Structure formats: structure tokens, C-alpha cells
Amino acid sequence: MISTLPQLDFLRTRVSILSSSKKERKQKRLKRDQIQQYKNNKTTLSYPKPYPTPLLINQRPYPKTKLQALEAVVNDLETALQNGIELDIEIFASLLETCYQLRAFGYGVRIHRLIPRTLLRRNAGISSKLLRLYASCGDIENAQEVFDQMSKRGAFAFPWNSLISGYAELGQYEDALALYFQMEEEGVEPDGFTFPRVLKACGGIGSIRIGEAVHRDIVRSGFWDDGFVLNSLLDMYAKCGDIGKARKVFDKMTMRDSVSWNSILTGYIRHGLLLEALEIFSQMIREGYHPDSVAISTILSGMPLLKLGLQVHGWAIRQGVEWNLSIANSLIVMYSNHGRLDRARLLFDEMPERDIVSWNSIISAHSKDPKALAYFELMERANALPDSITFVSLLSACAHLGLLDDGEELFSIMRSKYRIRPIMEHYGCMVNLYGRGGLIEEAYGIIEEEMEFEAGATVWGALLYACSLHGNVEIGEIAAKRLFDLEPDNEHNFELLMKIYGNAGRLEDVERVRMMMEDRGLDS
Numbered sequence: 001m002i003s004t005l006p007q008l009d010f011l012r013t014r015v016s017i018l019s020s021s022k023k024e025r026k027q028k029r030l031k032r033d034q035i036q037q038y039k040n041n042k043t044t045l046s047y048p049k050p051y052p053t054p055l056l057i058n059q060r061p062y063p064k065t066k067l068q069a070l071e072a073v074v075n076d077l078e079t080a081l082q083n084g085i086e087l088d089i090e091i092f093a094s095l096l097e098t099c100y101q102l103r104a105f106g107y108g109v110r111i112h113r114l115i116p117r118t119l120l121r122r123n124a125g126i127s128s129k130l131l132r133l134y135a136s137c138g139d140i141e142n143a144q145e146v147f148d149q150m151s152k153r154g155a156f157a158f159p160w161n162s163l164i165s166g167y168a169e170l171g172q173y174e175d176a177l178a179l180y181f182q183m184e185e186e187g188v189e190p191d192g193f194t195f196p197r198v199l200k201a202c203g204g205i206g207s208i209r210i211g212e213a214v215h216r217d218i219v220r221s222g223f224w225d226d227g228f229v230l231n232s233l234l235d236m237y238a239k240c241g242d243i244g245k246a247r248k249v250f251d252k253m254t255m256r257d258s259v260s261w262n263s264i265l266t267g268y269i270r271h272g273l274l275l276e277a278l279e280i281f282s283q284m285i286r287e288g289y290h291p292d293s294v295a296i297s298t299i300l301s302g303m304p305l306l307k308l309g310l311q312v313h314g315w316a317i318r319q320g321v322e323w324n325l326s327i328a329n330s331l332i333v334m335y336s337n338h339g340r341l342d343r344a345r346l347l348f349d350e351m352p353e354r355d356i357v358s359w360n361s362i363i364s365a366h367s368k369d370p371k372a373l374a375y376f377e378l379m380e381r382a383n384a385l386p387d388s389i390t391f392v393s394l395l396s397a398c399a400h401l402g403l404l405d406d407g408e409e410l411f412s413i414m415r416s417k418y419r420i421r422p423i424m425e426h427y428g429c430m431v432n433l434y435g436r437g438g439l440i441e442e443a444y445g446i447i448e449e450e451m452e453f454e455a456g457a458t459v460w461g462a463l464l465y466a467c468s469l470h471g472n473v474e475i476g477e478i479a480a481k482r483l484f485d486l487e488p489d490n491e492h493n494f495e496l497l498m499k500i501y502g503n504a505g506r507l508e509d510v511e512r513v514r515m516m517m518e519d520r521g522l523d524s
Contacts, residue, residue: 066102070095074107077114089119089126096129105137124152128159135166157183157191164197173204180214192223196232203239211236231259238267262294269302277302293321297330306338329357336365359384364393372397373406388420395429399436407433427451428458435466444475457486461493468496468503476500484516491522 073095080087092115099108112130120127127150134143143166153159160183167176180198183190190198195218202211215233223229230253237246250256250264261284268277281299284291291299296316303309313331316322322331328351335343348354348362359379366372376394379386391414398407411430414420427446434443443463447455460482467476480497487493494517501509 067104070098070102070104070107074110078110081114087114089123092119093126093129096126096133100129100133100136103137105133105139108133108137120146121149121151124150124155124159128162131159132162135162136169138166138170140166140170140172154186154188157188157194160188161191161193161197164194164201168197168201168204171204173201176201177205177210190217190221192226192229195221195223195229199229199232199236203236206240208237208240208242211240225254227253227255227257227260231257231263234260235263235267238263238270241271243267243271243273256289258292258294261289261291262298265295266298269298272302274302274304278308290319293324293326296321296324297326300327300330300334303334306334306340309334309338323352325353325355325358329355329361332358332361332365336361341365341369354382354384356384356387356390359386360389360393363390363397367393367397368400369397370401370403373403376410386414386418386420388423388426391420392425392429395426395433399429399433402437404433404437404439422451424453424456424458427455428462431459432462432466435463436469438470440466440470440472440475444478455482457483457490460486464493464496468499471500471503473500473504473506488520489522491517494522 077087077091077095092111095111096108099105099111108130115126115130120130127146131143131146131150134140134146140163143163147153147159147163150159160179164176164179164183167173167179177198180190180194180201183194195214198214199211202208202214214236218224218229218233230249234246234249234253237243237249246264246267250260253260261280265277265280268274268280277299281291281295284295296312300309300312303312313322313334316324316327316331321327328347332344332347335341335347344362344365348358351358359375363372363375363379366375372394376386376390379390391410394410395407398404398410407430411422411426414426415422427450431443431446434440434446440463443466447459447463451459460479464476464479464483467473467479476497477500480493480500483490483493494513498510498513501507501513
């Protein structure tokens, strides 16, 4: 009996050692698995693995998309509030940021309904994110309402920037600038995000005077060397017509990026300074900077000489960027502008991929050719969705070719099949279509009965031209009268009316219109 005790002790010790070794091995294996799992997650996810909130403790399959995940969270929030559960205010800020990043504006509106009004007024962070969400989706009225109710909007520039940006993106440049001046009056310090938005508004209205004042504010605020601000300043001067000052800003920049080069390049092209544009393009290459698709497309769009365009095309081929969508589309436009439809068609046919701009470019290239309709049929067979521009080109082709039935059918399917609301250009094409065909009454009927808004100079001009072709004095007088109000300095309208009167033998009226031109300082 005594002799077995040491043996039992030995066995217990052995079992204990084995057990300990087994535990250690198990722990080491578990640790290795955890490390490997962490590495796998690290390589596949760009953000840490989220932990479930108390609202989502019920087990359910993970949604397949981010929008489905957002839907689930918003549904749980709505249910929680209905059940009287008080929510952490940080949840609102986080979800509004998510809605902004995903452009999920509908969910943002639902979250807005859940936020207590008192919280929204006193919490500048949440109200600022809600304001930005509304402004970025074009709902400027709700954005302005949130802004007006903010009690601490003077604490920082973020809500001001968001609202200024919202107005500028909608083309309401005067409102954007008024808000900037209000910002100054209330003593709110602008930041590096304020000035680019304000400068965009200056460029939008073409006000060099206000732009120069903002330039002075930039220097006083210490942003004279901020690349983001300087790019916007350069672009503003170019758009306002002072390409000299734009070049001065460009030359003083210590660090340039693609936006800097593209802005000065576009400025020269816009002002018809091709030699300067080519110089900038060459300078980019000399300095080892590879022009991007925007720069190449810009230079191609303003190319007056086919020979130079061919050289740029050859450079694009050598760089391996010929089939970049933006560049290929610009090449189609360049060749068609120079009458080389064969080259334009060859490029289009060989494109490895096409977008709506590709289809619009090739259709527009054939605006006086029946092939425009053939390309539209190919477009539909390829399940590519046409847009408003597509139908402007198609209807213009029908008007030039006298294809009345085709034009009427296209105008009909544009509205019924593709749900595209007609814009001014569409109506102008239809007036031109009927007018060229001698259907002056029908063309006038488009303006008086079908248009949902006031006709512009393009539409009335098409009608006046049709009247001059077919000698319709009565409707021609109506169209001319409207054009004299819309374009008082356009002598072409007076000349067309004089032609109508002359063909009708109404020489006194011809002389009367000539006197009107002299009174307005126009050459007859």
C-alpha cells in the first residue's frame, strides 16, 4: 500500500503536467487562431469590426449591403423611440454622417424626424450634419430652415460652408455670396473650405470685383499658400476673364496638382489662346508631370487644327491612354468637328467600353446624317439609357433632315418610355422641325399650347427663321416682337423680319424696321 502512494503521486503529477501542457498548447493554438483571424480581418476591412449596440442585440443575419444595414438601424431606432427608449445623441450624429457618405437622403429625412427639436437647436454638431445632408442633395429650403434655427451657428464655419456650397451647386451664386457677407458681419472666421466655395460663386456670376475682394480676405486670413484655395482662386480669375491674373496665381504656386494644371489649361482654351494652352501642355510633360484625362480632353476639345489633334492623339496612344473613356470621347468630338466622321466612327466602333457621353458624341457627330437614328437604335439594343442630351441631338438631326414622322415619334417616346421632361432645347428642335417643314401653325402651337414654361430666344428664333423661309408674316411679326424684347441687340432678328416684309412687298415696314435698328445703334 505504501509503495503505491509515490506512484499515485507521480501519476497525479504526470497528469497535472500533461494537463497543463495540453492547456498551454490549447491556449497557444487559440492565440495563433486569434492572431490569424485578426490579420485576415485587417487585410479585408478598412475599418475596425463594429460591436453591436444595445438596440441590435437580437440575433439576425447581417444585411448584405450598407444601405440594408442602414435600413435595419433606422427601423430599430424608430421602434425604440416608440417603446419609450431614450437614445444616445451620438447615434444621430453618426447616422447622419453615414447618410451623407452613402448619399442616402431618404434615410436622413427619417432620422431628422427622430431628433428632438430642442436637441437640434442646441446641438450645433448634429444640426450642422443635418444641414450639410440637405444642402448636398439640393434641398436648400430645408437646409436654410435648419440653419436659421441653429442657436450656435457662429461658433465655427462648418454650417456656413455647407449652406454656401449648397447654393453654389444649385447655381444660386448671389445667395451664396450674400451668405458669405452675412458670415463676415456675424464675425464668423472663414476657413480653408469657405473660400473655394465662395470663389466658385464669384466665377459663376463672373464678378471680378467681388473675386478680388475675396482674394484680399484670403491673404488676410492666412490662406495665401493653401493649394486647395489657390486652385479655386486660379479658376475664378480664368472664369471671370482675367487670364493674366490666373497665370500669376499659377506661377506663384509652390506646389501644383492636376487641378492647377487643368484650370490654367482650360482657362487658355476658353479664351481661345491655343498657343499658350499648348505651351502649358508641353510644360506639364517637360516637368515630368503626366497630363491626366481631364487635361488631354481639354486640349482636344479646343483644338482648331486637325494636325495638332493628330499629334495629341498619337501621344495618347504612346502613353497607353487612348481608350480612357474621357479621352476617347473627346477624340470622337474632335474628329467630327473637323469633318472626319470616318475616324470618329472607327474610334467609336473599337471602344472597349462606352458610356452615355460616347453615345451622345457619336449621335451628335451625325446631327445632319441619317446615321444618327441608326446609332440610336444600336444604343437601345445595347440597353444604354439615353438622356436629355441624346434627344436634343436626335431631334436636331430630324429637323435638319426633314424627318417629321421620326421626330414626332422620338419626342413621344422621350416622354412616355424614358420619362424625360422636355427642356427648352427639345421644344426648340420641335419648332424647328415643324417650321422647316412649312407647318408654321403647328410650330406656333408648340409654343402656345405645349410648353410648360416661357419660351426663350432659341425657340422664338427657330420660329422666326421658319417664317422667313415660308413667308408667314403674321406669326413672323409675333416671333420678332418677342425676340426684340429677349435679344434687343441681336441684329439678325431685325434682318429676318425685314426679309419677311421684303418678300411680302411691304417696303414701308422694311424701312420702319431699319429705323428701329438705327435707333438701337445696330448696323443695317
